[in-house]
Amino acid sequence: MREQMIEKKFTDAVKKMGGLAPKFVSPGLDGVPDRLVLFPMGRMAFVEFKAPGKKMRPLQIRRKKQLESFGFLVYCVDSVEQIGGVIDAIQSS
Numbered sequence: 138m139r140e141q142m143i144e145k146k147f148t149d150a151v152k153k154m155g156g157l158a159p160k161f162v163s164p165g166l167d168g169v170p171d172r173l174v175l176f177p178m179g180r181m182a183f184v185e186f187k188a189p190g191k192k193m194r195p196l197q198i199r200r201k202k203q204l205e206s207f208g209f210l211v212y213c214v215d216s217v218e219q220i221g222g223v224i225d226a227i228q229s230s
Contacts, residue, residue, distance in 0.1 A: 138217065144171065144186040147220050151176075154224060158184070168196035170204075170211060174227055182210035182227045189215050 151158040156176040161183065163169045170183035183204055185193060193201065193213055201211045210230055212223045 138189060140186050140188045140191075140215075143188075143214060143217055143220075146217055147184065147186070147214060147223075148172065150220050150224060154228070156180075156224075166200075168194070168200035170197075170201070174224075176228055180227055180230055182212060182223075182230070184223065185211070185213045187213060187215040191215060 148158040151174055154176070156174060158172045158174045161169055161171060161173040170185040172184045172186070174182045174184055183201075185197060185201070187193065201213070204211050210227060212219075212226070214220065214223055
C-alpha cells in the first residue's frame, strides 16, 4: 500500500472520530511531520506517514525528537493497522 493511501485512510478515520488532520507545512523548517492531528479537549499530535517498511530520514528523526522535547506527541504510521491505535493514543493523551 502506498503512503498516500495510508494517509488518506488516517485522515478519514480522524474525521469520523470528530477530529481534524490538516496537512502541516512549515516553510523554512524542514523535516516536519506530514499532519497535525487535532481532537476536542485540546488533544493534538503530529503524524509522519511512510510507505510500509520505510523509515524516517535522519532529519525527520531529529525533528521528531525536538517536538517531543517540547512535550508534543509525534507518531510515524506506515500501515493501516496502526491507525486505530495511534488515534486512541492521541485521544487518551
